Amino acid sequence: MLLIPCPWCGPRAQTEFHYGGDASLRRPALSTARTPADPALVDYVYLRDNPKGLHQEHWQHAAGCGQWLVVARDTRSHAILGSAPPGGDPLSPPGTDDPAA
Amino acid sequence: MQLFSALAVLREGLTGQTGWRRHWRKATPKPRYDTVIVGGGGHGLATAYYLAKRHGITDVAVLERGWIGGGNTGRNTTIVRSNYRVGANPPFYEHALKLWEGLSRELNFNVMFSQRGVLNLAHSPGQLDGYAERGNAMRLHGIDAELLDRDGVAERAPMLDFGRDARFPIEGGLLQPRAGTARHDAVAWGYARAADALGVDIVEDCAVTGLSIDRGRIRGVDTTRGLIAADKVGVAVAGHSSQVMTMAGIRLPIESHVLQAFVTEGLKPMLDTVVTFGAGHFYISQSDKGGLVFGGDLDGYNSYASRGNLPLASDVAGNAMAMMPCVGRLKVLRSWGGVMDMTMDGSPIIAKTPVTGLYLNGGWCYGGFKATPGSGWTFAHTIAQDAPHSLNAAFNLERFATGHLIDERGAGPVPGHQ
Ligand SMILES: Cc1cc2nc3c(=O)[nH]c(=O)nc-3n(C[C@H](O)[C@H](O)[C@H](O)COP(=O)(O)OP(=O)(O)OC[C@H]3O[C@@H](n4cnc5c(N)ncnc54)[C@H](O)[C@@H]3O)c2cc1C
Ligand SMILES: [Zn+2]
Numbered sequence: 001m002l003l004i005p006c007p008w009c010g011p012r013a014q015t016e017f018h019y020g021g022d023a024s025l026r027r028p029a030l031s032t033a034r035t036p037a038d039p040a041l042v043d044y045v046y047l048r049d050n051p052k053g054l055h056q057e058h059w060q061h062a063a064g065c066g067q068w069l070v071v072a073r074d075t076r077s078h079a080i081l082g083s084a085p086p087g088g089d090p091l092s093p094p095g096t097d098d099p100a101a
Numbered sequence: 102m103q104l105f106s107a108l109a110v111l112r113e114g115l116t117g118q119t120g121w122r123r124h125w126r127k128a129t130p131k132p133r134y135d136t137v138i139v140g141g142g143g144h145g146l147a148t149a150y151y152l153a154k155r156h157g158i159t160d161v162a163v164l165e166r167g168w169i170g171g172g173n174t175g176r177n178t179t180i181v182r183s184n185y186r187v188g189a190n191p192p193f194y195e196h197a198l199k200l201w202e203g204l205s206r207e208l209n210f211n212v213m214f215s216q217r218g219v220l221n222l223a224h225s226p227g228q229l230d231g232y233a234e235r236g237n238a239m240r241l242h243g244i245d246a247e248l249l250d251r252d253g254v255a256e257r258a259p260m261l262d263f264g265r266d267a268r269f270p271i272e273g274g275l276l277q278p279r280a281g282t283a284r285h286d287a288v289a290w291g292y293a294r295a296a297d298a299l300g301v302d303i304v305e306d307c308a309v310t311g312l313s314i315d316r317g318r319i320r321g322v323d324t325t326r327g328l329i330a331a332d333k334v335g336v337a338v339a340g341h342s343s344q345v346m347t348m349a350g351i352r353l354p355i356e357s358h359v360l361q362a363f364v365t366e367g368l369k370p371m372l373d374t375v376v377t378f379g380a381g382h383f384y385i386s387q388s389d390k391g392g393l394v395f396g397g398d399l400d401g402y403n404s405y406a407s408r409g410n411l412p413l414a415s416d417v418a419g420n421a422m423a424m425m426p427c428v429g430r431l432k433v434l435r436s437w438g439g440v441m442d443m444t445m446d447g448s449p450i451i452a453k454t455p456v457t458g459l460y461l462n463g464g465w466c467y468g469g470f471k472a473t474p475g476s477g478w479t480f481a482h483t484i485a486q487d488a489p490h491s492l493n494a495a496f497n498l499e500r501f502a503t504g505h506l507i508d509e510r511g512a513g514p515v516p517g518h519q
Contacts, residue, residue, distance in 0.1 A: 015412050022403075042501060045445075050355055052357075055403050075357070075403050076405050
């Protein structure tokens with residue numbers, strides 16, 4: 001069982017969360033050219049770094065506070081290294097990203 | 102190659118089993134080969150075998166990081182079927198199934214292919230209609246399919262819960278009689294032995310750490326046992342496809358996820374077919390040793406850990422209890438996980454890459470064991486001819502940009518999140 005630290009609710013069981021995948025992806029600005037396949041959009045939708053090691057990923061505390069969060073996790077060991085609100089840095093020392101502060 | 106036969110077994114029985122030899126050489130890598138295959142799973146070994154057998158290309162090495170059969174080849178639940186419906190899938194998987202039907206003879210190695218049938222349960226009239234449509238599509242491709250009503254299912258698998266108060270009452274099912282199971286290790290060993298006999302070097306304990314590329318052309322591979330030059334390199338490393346292709350600067354439409362499997366204590370024969378649950382994700386068969394072999398969903402997050410977590414185990418157990426409550430008192434003896442290369446449309450890639458002479462076979466998701474012979478057969482063709490066979494032309498890398506996805510599940514670009 002993964003114990004995921006929700007920045008709002010504290011450590012909670014993985015079963016309360018919904019996985020949202022790679023958090024490093026940034027949706028490109030929609031191109032105005034009406035090309036059938038905008039390469040930047042194809043990359044965004046389909047291609048992944050798929051790292052073996054540190055992975056920054058989205059989870060939603062679906063059965064809790066409902067918020068989305070970013071989790072840093074090692075894909076080799078499943079060890080969770082930190083979490084933060086969306087857009088935050090899950091690897092910064094605990095407290096510095098405290099949404100309540 | 103020392104051939105297996107009834108006579109050989111008898112002779113060895115009378116002489117204390119002292120005459121058996123190693124089934125393939127422990128090769129030391131040469132400095133160069135015509136073709137190098139990265140990954141000694143079923144797919145890599147089958148590719149090497151068909152390169153030698155069908156295309157006369159025998160200056161081939163298979164480089165395996167660990168040992169033969171230590172990857173997903175030796176971790177899967179061994180279901181072999183061709184009950185597909187979309188695009189290039191039915192002809193490709195049916196070609197593989199036909200190869201399975203002759204494989205033990207072809208390799209002179211008993212892969213224990215058992216055509217015990219695969220039965221997909223339907224739990225609502227709508228789902229049964231969907232299966233009728235799938236069955237019809239299969240039959241139009243010349244693939245066997247039979248639609249069963251509730252009594253037909255009860256006749257084949259009486260141990261399921263047929264109560265009207267079952268959590269998901271059974272309405273009927275779709276049966277593919279020619280589908281079944283095979284002995285996974287034997288498939289790897291059989292291909293390794295047959296490829297070796299044709300001159301292929303099988304090099305274990307040799308991890309590829311880099312791809313050497315010069316002006317858009319492959320020149321060879323860097324390995325933990327030194328540089329190996331090659332005109333052509335075929336990559337078949339299953340869950341590690343992204344890891345190896347990134348050495349060529351190629352990003353893939355793949356996420357690696359963990360899939361678990363479970364085996365119970367041995368039982369007297371009780372289940373002589375493969376059954377899949379239609380109201381969740383669960384499938385089960387009984388091995389020749391008597392253990393029930395089963396599995397379900399991915400754990401659901403990116404993973405290279407080769408082991409899963411408890412929530413999924415409990416989900417799988419819940420599915421089992423809903424479908425066949427009679428298993429409730431059994432003990433699970435073992436569980437394990439394998440790293441799956443999940444593509445964004447659920448279909449594989451057997452294709453050329455932007456690098457000349459570099460070929461990719463991957464993205465098998467949780468269904469690549471059944472494909473093993475067909476995958477090796479078409480990948481060998483693609484490498485030998487530098488062009489895909491018509492059976493695998495659609496399994497290319499460009500389809501994600503051109504929109505020609507092969508999305509059997511109709512789920513969109515979300516591997517593992519249902
Ligand atoms: C639990 C589970 C159940 C499954 N059930 C089924 C099923 O019922 N039916 C079905 O059809 N499919 C099933 N599958 C899927 C199937 O097992 C895989 O799709 C298939 O085995 C993958 O191809 P392979 O056999 O070549 O992979 P593997 O046996 O994993 O071979 C790949 C090899 O590449 C090697 N490798 C990786 N990186 C390197 C490197 N850098 N250098 C050298 N070598 C490297 C690995 O060590 C490995 O041995 C299941 C998988 C799992 C995990
Ligand atoms: Zn929360």
